[in-house]
Amino acid sequence: MCGVFGAFSASGRPVLEDVYLGLYALQHRGQESAGVSWIDHGNVHSLKGMGLVHNALDQGTLSSIPASSAIGHVRYSTFGGSLFQNAQPLAANYARGPVAIAHNGNLTNADGLMHYLENRGAIFQSTCDTETILHLMAHQAHKNPLDALMDALRRLEGAYSLAVLLEDRLVAARDPWGFRPLVLGVRDDVTYVASESCALDIVGAKLLRDVEPGEVVVIDAKGTLSLRIPMTPRKGFHCSFEYVYFARPDSVLDGRSVYQARKELGRRLALRCPCSEAELVAGMPDSGTLAALGYAEASACPFEIAVVRNRYVGRTFIQPTQRVREIGVRIKLNPNGEIFRDRDAVVVDDSIVRGTTASRVVSLIRDAGARSVHLRIASPPVRFPCYYGIDTPCSEELAAARMDLEALRREVGADSLAYLDETDLVESIGLPEEKLCTACFSGRYLEGGTCHDLEL
Ligand code: SF4
Incomplete structure (x- = not known):
């Protein structure tokens, strides 16, 4: 579970209040912690806290910050304990600039990736699988942040719907199976990414479309660009439990009304x-x-x-x-x-x-x-x-x-x-049956699941 939300204003309009409201609408996806990140003068800043959105974050404070792009997260722990250091977004200022990541899903090769990265000097600050993405990016410091992110994504296995904040860019990425939902929306000059369409409704945004399985959408002042996660086929293996229980009934996921x-x-x-x-x-x-x-x-x-x-x-x-x-x-x-x-x-x-x-x-x-x-x-x-x-x-x-x-x-x-x-x-x-994950009912998991070649 977990909910992610991001907003990018092409005209420089402040968006943190929208992110706060978006997280409010996604509260059902995680109640253990909430947080937001934004970038100011080349540095990433975060506010996070334990508990519900209104306990963890102060709406007045967020409304007064003039950030024109930001991401947020509500957490329900599936990997790593319910601890403050695991609250997301996870953010860092690394050699190539600021980055913040909000993640919904579980990386099934996280243990292998962590082991690999620690053996090469990485020191993890959290026990979250999400942090492996930051370290994978840092290990590619010769690449620009977007290329480093693309490289990191192709090494991941399992489920991820991500909102990633880079300098001057908001990125939405969904794993090649599309386990967890992720949608795009728009209102005037602001483009949004959200776990569910109900979070677009609260900020008055129109649902544009789902982020496709294996798609990376890059949003900047020039518009949006659709990329594919390298070397991964487009599949589709959407979580059926989202429709049964998790998602809000006023959401539309992968073209199907939950209601x-x-x-x-x-x-x-x-x-x-x-x-x-x-x-x-x-x-x-x-x-x-x-x-x-x-x-x-x-x-x-x-x-x-x-x-x-x-x-x-x-x-x-x-x-x-x-x-x-x-x-x-x-x-x-x-x-x-x-x-x-x-x-x-x-x-x-x-x-x-x-x-x-x-x-x-x-x-x-x-x-x-x-x-x-x-x-x-x-x-x-x-x-x-x-x-x-x-x-x-x-x-x-x-x-x-x-x-x-x-x-x-x-x-x-x-x-x-x-x-x-x-x-x-x-x-x-x-x-279609072949596009739905029913593994917790049927025991039919994805085939394969071996780690990619980790040579960086
Ligand atoms: S259908 Fe079950 S096993 Fe598959 S992603 Fe959803 S909860 Fe997990």
């Missing part, structure tokens, strides 16, 4: 896993709500907002420790007894990852008086870890990998439990 995809998941779930005794359909807020709407529509069963979410608590899956996750569920969701009492309910959730939320909510709904609780999951069982930027580090933590369907039903305490299958997932999203 429409999520509702279609619910409709298909109703057809594949009906529940004849249900008197109401409720969604697990917020990410199960749209699928519940689709389920209710397709099953002609009334939809109720029966589980109320405390809006001032973060998304439980994103909190970094199990204890915090458990406390988070308890204070976050409240089933409404007036709606559930003495009724048979279908409850739709987007997924079951660790199972903590599902079992807690089923138990709360029973306490609220429901006669029966039928859990319907709008995605296939998550059985495999993600190596491309999502925090599901090992199978032992995944409920569906630890037990079969019946054992999981008992574990969560539901009267029935059913999942959508992979075909319906792919068809609901509406992208």
Whole structure:
């Protein structure tokens, strides 16, 4: 996860307030830290802090800084701990000038790259895989910063959607598989790059297009230039989980509306896993709500907002420790007894990852008086870890990998439990199957994965 945002004004208009607002719209992608970087008189400057955007950054301060290009980042740690030194953007003033990088994704060859670079004298300031990009650039000091960045990119494997700030330039880069989303937008003379289109809406920008898999877009005062990451074929292997859970429903990713995809998941779930005794359909807020709407529509069963979410608590899956996750569920969701009492309910959730939320909510709904609780999951069982930027580090933590369907039903305490299958997932999203990553459901990871030749 993580969210990146960048802005470049061709006329010199200040953009840091826009970056702050963009990060605000991307808050759902990371809540552990937030930061911004800009370049002034040849030096890169950063402001960063732990926590939510409004805790980490001061809007008034940012609005008073006259930077005409800047990038920002909200973090959810998948590589390196939740520490201040890992807060992004990562920035440096190196031999060829200033550079700052904001990264969404996971580099699958980061350990090898770090080892290689440390053996050649690099001293890492963070434990983030992102820092390898800075060191790879520094090792190419005979090249100009853009060429050094292009060279660094061709050595990376795994998932990266990047906003990179160079002197007089903003660069957007997406790995050849396009795991994580990245879009371009424009408003007047300002060009934007953002993890999701909802962040363009907040600054009044128009969505131009997605950054293509393997594309590097260079934005400067003369306009935009599209380059290809050297020696990498254009592929496309977009994360299906973005549509199921991560992205905001008001975003459009790779040409597909998250809202429409999520509702279609619910409709298909109703057809594949009906529940004849249900008197109401409720969604697990917020990410199960749209699928519940689709389920209710397709099953002609009334939809109720029966589980109320405390809006001032973060998304439980994103909190970094199990204890915090458990406390988070308890204070976050409240089933409404007036709606559930003495009724048979279908409850739709987007997924079951660790199972903590599902079992807690089923138990709360029973306490609220429901006669029966039928859990319907709008995605296939998550059985495999993600190596491309999502925090599901090992199978032992995944409920569906630890037990079969019946054992999981008992574990969560539901009267029935059913999942959508992979075909319906792919068809609901509406992208070609070969262009969608479903590895955490299917175990089909990218083939290959060997390190490139590291000779610099
Ligand atoms: S493994 Fe799952 S979460 Fe990771 S990129 Fe693929 S679909 Fe997304």
